[in-house]
Amino acid sequence: MDLLTSILFATVVAGTPLLLVALGELICEKSGMLNLGAEGMMSIGAVAAFVAAFTFESTLMGVASGLVAGALLSLVFAFITVHLMANQVATGLAVAIFGVGLAAFLGKPFEAKVLPSIKPTEIPFLSDLPLVGPVLFGQQWIVYATWVIFAVVVWFLAKTRGGLVLKAVGESPDAANAVGIDVVKVRYLAILFGGAMAGLGGAFLSLFHTPMWAEGMVAGKGWIALALVVFATWLPWRVLLGAYLFGGVMISQLFVQSSPIPVKIPAQFLSALPYIATIVVLVLISRNVKMIRLNSPASLGKPFQKERA
Amino acid sequence: MIRLEPRPAPSATMRVATPVVAIVLTILTGLLIFALLGKDPVRGFAVFFVNPLKTTYGISEWLLKATPLALCAAGLAVGFRASVWNIGAEGQFMLGAIGATLVALYAGSMPVVTLVLMILAGIAAGALWAAIPAFLRTHFNASEILVSLMLVYVAELLVSWLVFGPLRDPMGFNFPQTVMFEPAALLPILVPGTRLNLVLGFVVLVLLATYVLVFKTHLGFKMRVAGESPNAARYAGISAKTMVWLGLLIGGACAGLAGMAEVAGPMGQLTDKVGSGYGFAAIIVAFVGRLHPLGIALASLLMALFFIGGEQSQQYLGLPGSISMVFQGLLLFYLLATDVLIGYRLRLGRDAHVTNAVKAKAG
Numbered sequence: 305m306d307l308l309t310s311i312l313f314a315t316v317v318a319g320t321p322l323l324l325v326a327l328g329e330l331i332c333e334k335s336g337m338l339n340l341g342a343e344g345m346m347s348i349g350a351v352a353a354f355v356a357a358f359t360f361e362s363t364l365m366g367v368a369s370g371l372v373a374g375a376l377l378s379l380v381f382a383f384i385t386v387h388l389m390a391n392q393v394a395t396g397l398a399v400a401i402f403g404v405g406l407a408a409f410l411g412k413p414f415e416a417k418v419l420p421s422i423k424p425t426e427i428p429f430l431s432d433l434p435l436v437g438p439v440l441f442g443q444q445w446i447v448y449a450t451w452v453i454f455a456v457v458v459w460f461l462a463k464t465r466g467g468l469v470l471k472a473v474g475e476s477p478d479a480a481n482a483v484g485i486d487v488v489k490v491r492y493l494a495i496l497f498g499g500a501m502a503g504l505g506g507a508f509l510s511l512f513h514t515p516m517w518a519e520g521m522v523a524g525k526g527w528i529a530l531a532l533v534v535f536a537t538w539l540p541w542r543v544l545l546g547a548y549l550f551g552g553v554m555i556s557q558l559f560v561q562s563s564p565i566p567v568k569i570p571a572q573f574l575s576a577l578p579y580i581a582t583i584v585v586l587v588l589i590s591r592n593v594k595m596i597r598l599n600s601p602a603s604l605g606k607p608f609q610k611e612r613a
Numbered sequence: 614m615i616r617l618e619p620r621p622a623p624s625a626t627m628r629v630a631t632p633v634v635a636i637v638l639t640i641l642t643g644l645l646i647f648a649l650l651g652k653d654p655v656r657g658f659a660v661f662f663v664n665p666l667k668t669t670y671g672i673s674e675w676l677l678k679a680t681p682l683a684l685c686a687a688g689l690a691v692g693f694r695a696s697v698w699n700i701g702a703e704g705q706f707m708l709g710a711i712g713a714t715l716v717a718l719y720a721g722s723m724p725v726v727t728l729v730l731m732i733l734a735g736i737a738a739g740a741l742w743a744a745i746p747a748f749l750r751t752h753f754n755a756s757e758i759l760v761s762l763m764l765v766y767v768a769e770l771l772v773s774w775l776v777f778g779p780l781r782d783p784m785g786f787n788f789p790q791t792v793m794f795e796p797a798a799l800l801p802i803l804v805p806g807t808r809l810n811l812v813l814g815f816v817v818l819v820l821l822a823t824y825v826l827v828f829k830t831h832l833g834f835k836m837r838v839a840g841e842s843p844n845a846a847r848y849a850g851i852s853a854k855t856m857v858w859l860g861l862l863i864g865g866a867c868a869g870l871a872g873m874a875e876v877a878g879p880m881g882q883l884t885d886k887v888g889s890g891y892g893f894a895a896i897i898v899a900f901v902g903r904l905h906p907l908g909i910a911l912a913s914l915l916m917a918l919f920f921i922g923g924e925q926s927q928q929y930l931g932l933p934g935s936i937s938m939v940f941q942g943l944l945l946f947y948l949l950a951t952d953v954l955i956g957y958r959l960r961l962g963r964d965a966h967v968t969n970a971v972k973a974k975a976g
Contacts, residue, residue: 340758344942380946390949393698393758394900398949401893402942408935519935524766531759572774579763583749586760591753 311552311559312439317513319551320450321346321505325529326536326543327457328501332378333533334461335494336474336603339381340396342502343526344403349374349506351411354517357419366511367446367504374503375496377403382495386488389607400526408519419515444512453501458540470494474601477608487608502526524579531582535589537599546585553581617957627955632901632908635947636915642943652930660929661922673807677879679917680812681706681871683909685895687816687823688867690904692860694827695836696843699861701746701761702868703892704768705739709872711772712738714791714883717876718780722797731798731873739869740862742768747861751854757861769888776885790884800877812874819867820906826863827906836860868892890938894920897945916941 325342332339352373357366381399384390422444430441461467472480473490481487505525510517528550536542557574590596640658647657665671685702692699699705712734720730746760776789785792800810827833839846839856846853871891876883898916902908923937 384946384950388950388953390952394945395949397700397896398942398945401897401938402946405935405938405942409933409939412933412935524763527759527762531756531763534756534759570774570778572770572777576767576770579766582763583745583755583760586755587749587753590755593754596754 307559309435309438311555312435313442314555314558315548315552316439316443316447317551318554319548320447321508321513321525322529322532322550323454323544323547324450324505324508325502325526326532326547327454327540328498328505329530329533330536330538330540330543331457331470331501332494332498333538333604334470334474334601335491336477336601336606336608337382337385337491337495337498338392338396338605339378339385339399339495339498340393340530341377341381341399341403341526342498342529343522343524344400344407345374345377345499345502346403346506346509346526346529347407347522348377348403349503350510350522351407351414351506351517352503353507354419354510355410355414357511358414358417363422363511367507370503370507370511371500372503374506375500378495378499378502381499382492385607386491386495389609392605392607404522407522411517411519414517415519417516419511421515422512446508446512454540454544461540471601474603477603481608491608502529505529528578528582531586534596535585537589537595538601539599550578550581554578616960617953618960620956620958623955628903631951631954632903632912632948634951635901635944638947638951639940639944642947643940646936646939647930650932652932657926657930660925662918664929665918665921665925669804670807673804673809675914675917675921676813677807677809678920679913680816681875681891682895682898682916683816683913684812684819684871684874685864685868685892686898686902686909686913687819687906688864689895690899690902690906690909691823691827691836691863693899694840694904695856695860696840697857697860697864698758699743699746699761699864700758700896701743701764701892702864702895703888703890704761704765705742705865705868706872706875706892707765707768707772707888708742708865709735709739709869710876710883710887711775711872712736712869713873713876714775714780717794717798718791722795724797727795727797728800728877731877732870735869735873736866737869739867739872740865742869743861743865744858747858750857750861757857761861765888765892772883772887773885776883780883782882788884791882793882794877798877799881800874808879810874810878812878815870815874816910819870820910823863824906832859868895889920894941897941900945901948916944919944 325346329339329342349370353366353370356369357363377399381395384395385392424442425445425448427441431437433441461471469480469485469490473485473487477487506522509521509525514521532543532546532550535546557577560569560574561571643661644654644658647654665675685706689699689702713731716727716731716734720727742764743761745764746755746757749755749760750757773789776791780791782788782790782792800812803809803811803813827837835846835851836856836859838849839851839853843853872887875887880887894916898909898912901915902910902912919937919940923934926932926936927934
């Protein structure tokens, strides 16, 4: 692979977990629920996926376990925020702290173990194309699965009744309730989808990206994914763009460090780039208050009491 | 069927009772976890909550562990009261440690003066780090939650760069750490034979100061109004920007002071392990302590036990130390879940109760 191809290839790889988690959070936030626990759900997904794949010697079991683990943790969030109407910010933080801690705890016996790495699934003929071949058609199957999920999310939001219902709940749960929509059910499903996608994003890290588990390997990717949703102003296509943009920033440091021209930048400064880029991007987007207000779900973060309606 | 019935007014009793209920539930869950892991729950309980407090030294270590939590939480609580979500105390703590370390290494060791400079540098560095999200929030509307959090990772890398690079002890066998501080750059020990130092005094001062600020000043009143009812605050002409600045700067200053006390106290140097999760745990301390200085003092003692228990369980139970984070998360879950009892009553029975109660409330 030439340099440009390998940069783009690595960008897609690095952007995939961000895309998964951010898509899940997008759906969750569309229902009006702000779940800040992505970092915890990713961590727990990564551990569950690794442990299951290691124990059953099956990637598929690993992927399924990651999905389920992320969804289960999000269920706790759903119960506390939807049923008990607790503050969503605080509950999301609890999910993050608990998930990261539980993942470190459960994963301890599995640190320093490795899984066989998963070979890319090359799509015949197409993967031989120059540049786009390896980047778009020479990836691991989970990358294609992520694009399918993306397409489904776009279709769901734009073309289905379900998407309409979801957006209605996020805009005004009281109005939605009045026309007979089960707000609680919609919010539960949206939160569960968000949790499952975060779990899958974690599974991507521990199974496909680096086939191992290490404490702290999620390293803020869950939080960056949350920022991506703001960056994308709740529009799926911009989530896709943002995820790969950040994937690019994340891998750029590797290429700078291994570049033939000696660069005198400490490794830590390069590692800080994705976090600084996140801040810069947040600033650029958020300053346009009108655009944020126009696109963000109107009831985001506000609890809904059915009795009131 | 269990139903939730709205109370006519939030219950003051429950406001105090639910943290206790949450603690009991966390401990019960902890015992269950020990049992599930095939450990004797009684022994697990002893390792976590009893053994650390059996000796004077144990108690001094417990108090010492509680100090960074109480300092960080006191500052965060001021912000949380005004609905300013500073989640980055962990990073502000590290910056405070860096600021103090720079003074300790380069300002020369003078009695008292060095320490005072270190305190000022720690506070200033923490506040400066918190000023970034404050500025970006007030000028560009950027979420202080995400910005302050991203800065935790940046702070971590900054510490790493310093202790691996410019500040590394040349005689330190390549360990990522600075030289040990001179005695003049260390906080004086309060109880001989222990590591408990002057930081305890800082905690008392900070808790008193935040109490006075929040409950006895007009500014504190405005902050509480801003937090409880943003609309009312707007009509009353309370500037949201001022609240954001105050909330974040006070939080950053307190966390910075805690970071200073960590390097000038138990650590005696800056290492890449300086951030030990105190800043994140302090968020839980603030909530469990009901954002009240007295509650925070108690909650930080409890959370310190979790930290020490985590270390002990590694040693005596062969369990990973991260079990303390699991307990922390559980405690916050239980607190948030049981808090529903402040505004609602649990009722067993038919819907009629609920509808009547709602009508009564609405009417």
